[in-house]
Amino acid sequence: MKQALLIVNLGSPDSYAVADVRRYLGEFLMDERVVDFSKWFRTFLVKGIILNTRPPKSAEAYKGIWWEEGSPLMVLSERLKEQVQAHSDMPVGLGMRYGNPSIHSAIQKLKEAHPDLETLHLIPLYPHYAMSSYETVVVKAREVVEAHFPDLELLVKGPFYDDERYLNILANSIKAALPEDYDYLLFSYHGVPERQIRHSDVSKAHCLRLDNCCAKDSPAQAFCYRHQTLATTEMVARQLDLKAGTYSTSFQSRLGPIKWLDPYTDKTIAELAQKGVKKLAVVCPAFVSDCLETIEEIGVEAREIFMENGGEDFTLIPCLNDQSDWAKLLADFGTELYAKKIETTA
Ligand SMILES: C=CC1=C(C)c2cc3[nH]c(cc4nc(cc5[nH]c(cc1n2)c(C)c5CCC(=O)O)C(CCC(=O)O)=C4C)c(C)c3C=C
Numbered sequence: 001m002k003q004a005l006l007i008v009n010l011g012s013p014d015s016y017a018v019a020d021v022r023r024y025l026g027e028f029l030m031d032e033r034v035v036d037f038s039k040w041f042r043t044f045l046v047k048g049i050i051l052n053t054r055p056p057k058s059a060e061a062y063k064g065i066w067w068e069e070g071s072p073l074m075v076l077s078e079r080l081k082e083q084v085q086a087h088s089d090m091p092v093g094l095g096m097r098y099g100n101p102s103i104h105s106a107i108q109k110l111k112e113a114h115p116d117l118e119t120l121h122l123i124p125l126y127p128h129y130a131m132s133s134y135e136t137v138v139v140k141a142r143e144v145v146e147a148h149f150p151d152l153e154l155l156v157k158g159p160f161y162d163d164e165r166y167l168n169i170l171a172n173s174i175k176a177a178l179p180e181d182y183d184y185l186l187f188s189y190h191g192v193p194e195r196q197i198r199h200s201d202v203s204k205a206h207c208l209r210l211d212n213c214c215a216k217d218s219p220a221q222a223f224c225y226r227h228q229t230l231a232t233t234e235m236v237a238r239q240l241d242l243k244a245g246t247y248s249t250s251f252q253s254r255l256g257p258i259k260w261l262d263p264y265t266d267k268t269i270a271e272l273a274q275k276g277v278k279k280l281a282v283v284c285p286a287f288v289s290d291c292l293e294t295i296e297e298i299g300v301e302a303r304e305i306f307m308e309n310g311g312e313d314f315t316l317i318p319c320l321n322d323q324s325d326w327a328k329l330l331a332d333f334g335t336e337l338y339a340k341k342i343e344t345t346a
């Protein structure tokens with residue numbers, strides 16, 4: 001078999017032990033595309049402050065969501081890989097940007113099983129472009145291939161937030177999980193610092209520099225997480241025939257005192273409850289697998305905020321996880337031709 005498909009997700013700690021969580025957070029947050037300050041300031045912030053304070057709290061949160069087989073993100077990614085394999089003629093591998101199995105070990109495994117491997121189709125498991133998610137996977141995979149597998153051709157799938165098939169699958173999965181009777185649907189995406197949106201703007205004149213930038217056509221949109229998430233909400237809302245005023249977008253999971261994309265999910269949920277929304281549903285389309293950020297931050301913390309502010313019924317819509325139509329789409333992405341060069345802002 002000369003071609004293989006590699007799907008790559010974010011990764012989780014090996015266990016919820018504090019030492020494993022510290023190691024994982026260290027690798028994650030020392031990534032220059034995640035904490036994008038100068039090396040000395042990143043080192044001071046991450047190694048000097050965050051790794052001395054955050055791991056016990058994060059470990060406790062991981063413990064609360066951990067399954068018998070492991071971290072939900074890992075288990076669901078593994079199940080997804082199996083499903084994709086069931087729909088694909090190519091061998092399918094699974095790698096994680098941080099932690100295990102690394103991208104290197106995933107490619108190694110494919111190469112060992114298929115020594116004649118010539119072409120690797122890489123699909124970062126992120127629908128949207130962000131330097132801290134999609135871009136860092138692509139850059140890492142290129143580094144690994146260049147350093148260890150120089151004869152391997154690497155073809156990269158671009159962000160697929162606007163692919164009609166993906167949007168159909170997402171809309172249908174939301175429809176299937178929405179209660180018959182609900183008041184409001186919130187689209188909550190993982191946040192990113194606003195400085196990262198400006199950094200990824202190739203024109204350096206558009207994103208968060210013009211009023212209403214994300215609604216204005218620009219080459220910057222190919223790399224603008226804010227544009228791509230807002231567009232996802234609108235395209236899904238159209239498919240679900242949602243009425244204005246019954247849905248909106250917010251951003252979750254911020255870290256530290258700098259400005260992240262707003263509106264923030266926690267504040268939005270409190271405000272919705274205070275304004276009289278009683279039955280709220282939340283979907284998290286930046287995540288393709290349920291994980292700490294969906295199960296705990298939305299399923300537990302956001303639910304509490306909603307109830308404390310007068311809400312009555314809270315539904316967390318599951319991620320696409322290992323559902324068959326989604327796995328088939330990934331297999332189809334793998335067999336389609338991605339010979340065009342995928343640019344990054346790197
Ligand atoms: C500067 C910090 C962070 C940026 C920027 C960031 C972007 C980003 N992250 C995801 C997806 C996931 N993040 C997850 C967990 C997580 N994220 C951060 C920080 C940043 N993320 C931290 C510190 C953590 C760990 C948990 C914690 O301590 O709170 C996860 C879940 C992982 C799991 O094991 O379940 C995902 C998935 C995206 C898509 C993104 C940019 C768009």
Ligand SMILES: [Fe+2]
Binds near residue numbers: 253
């Ligand atoms: Fe994150």
Ligand SMILES: [Fe+2]
Binds near residue numbers: 206208214215
């Ligand atoms: Fe934008």
